[in-house]
Amino acid sequence: MPTAKLIDGKAFSAKVREGVAKDVTALKTNHGITPGLAVVIVGEDPASQVYVRNKVKQTAETGMNSFHFEMPADTSEDVLLAKVNELNADPAVNGILVQLPLPKHINEAAVIDAINPEKDVDGFHVINSGLLATGGKGMVPCTPLGCLLMLQDTLGDMSGKKAIVVGRSNIVGKPMAQLLLDANCTVTIAHSRTKDLAGEVAEADIVVAAVGRAEMVKGDWIKEGATVIDVGINRIDAPERGEGKSRLVGDVEFGAAAERAGAITPVPGGVGPMTIACLLKNTVTATCRQNNIDPDTL
Ligand SMILES: Nc1nc(=O)c2c([nH]1)NC[C@@H]1CN(c3ccc(C(=O)N[C@@H](CCC(=O)O)C(=O)O)cc3)C=[N+]21
Known part of the structure; x- marks a missing residue:
């Protein structure tokens, strides 16, 4: 029997x-300004295209201008860099998102570096990660920002709490x-x-799981009453639903974790929708x- 409160990212994101x-x-x-968000996608990854479509749709719904660029998978790094520079120079574009991952022949760091930090709404530029690390006012990456908003809404003041972040990526774990x-x-x-991951997680009042491995954080690791x-967002086979069917699961073993946690986000309907909302914010x-x-x- 799940006892945890469900943190409804879908409702919160709305x-x-x-x-x-x-x-x-x-x-x-009041100012005669319409914010504009440019999204650039290189290649045909169908999963990526779903996110991009959602982003474009929700951008328009908030009344912003949405500029959408689809470039073929064999686009050269130079051509992509030229597109980024064009968007940097375009006064109608206030935010630029280049969908990651990029095809192997393109240096991601070079592309992120090329984005004007003031238009870097992903918060991935070294200037923005540096500002975040030193207490400055930069752009904060969307997924961590969405997680923080849900934590603040659930817990209020988090002073003195023990938090564990499982995962050390530049886009989620570190920020x-x-x-x-x-x-x-x-x-x-x-x-x-990490040597004793179960033991480390068991100490935490707040667990943020961002490893990208399906149900890797086990329910019985979670401290009683913790916020998870x-x-x-992992797509796994679901043969019980029929031939070739799949379903989405998180990095946490949801059912078992919900029996111990005080509050937990679902997948889907948790962090994902908040990521897009924070991109717009x-x-x-x-x-x-x-x-x-x-x-x-x-
Ligand atoms: N430069 C860049 N910035 C990104 O923010 C970025 C990126 N590249 N590359 C791809 C990942 C992935 N991502 C998602 C955002 C929302 C959902 C989302 O809203 N998911 C829904 C629905 C999931 C579904 O049904 O497929 C949910 O979790 O409820 C998912 C994934 C942003 N990404």
């Missing part, structure tokens, strides 16, 4: 997007740890070589900063 839509209206009516540190948590970053944020933030507008005065 609220965040409502706030974004209000800000967009204010930017239009997540920085945000938890800023929220006065005591933070452990665990990874594939599951970043993973970051686009408004970027638009305000580029135009010297205080977002609190909108």
Whole structure:
């Protein structure tokens, strides 16, 4: 019997997007500015295309301009860099997202480096990761930001709590740890070589799982009453549903974890929708900063 409160990322993300839509209206009516988000996708990865379609649709729903560029998988790095530079120079574009991963022949770091940090709504540029690490005001990566908003909504003040982030990627694990540190948590970053992962997770009041491996964090590792944020979105075979069927699971063994956790995010319907909502929020933030507008005065 699950006892954990379900953290409804889908409902929360709708609220965040409502706030974004209000800000967009204010930017239009009070400042004559329509925020613009450019999404660039290279190649044909069908899973990626689903996310991009959702992003484009939700961008339009908030009243922002959405610019969508699909480039073939054999696009050269130079051609992609030229596209990024064109978007950097375009005043109608306030935010740029280049969908990752990129095809193998393209150097991802070079592409991220080329994005104007003020338009880097993913928060992946070294300037933005550096600002996050040093307490500055940069763009914060969307997935960790979405996780933080859900944690704050669930827990309020997190001062003194023990948090563990499982995973050390530049796009989730590391920035997540920085945000938890800023929220006065005591933070452990665990990874594939962590000696006693079960023991480390068992100590944590807050668990953020971002390893990208289906149900890797076991339910019986979770401390009684802990808050669990599951970043993973893994598609696994589901033969019980019929030939060739699949389903989505997170990085946490959800059923067993929900029997011990105080609150937990589902997959789907948890972190994923919040990631997109935070992308839109970051686009408004970027638009305000580029135009010297205080977002609190909108
Ligand atoms: N530069 C860049 N920035 C990204 O933010 C980025 C990226 N590249 N590459 C791909 C990943 C993946 N990603 C997702 C966002 C939302 C959902 C999402 O909303 N998922 C829903 C539905 C899932 C489904 O049904 O397929 C859910 O979890 O409920 C999923 C995945 C952003 N990414």
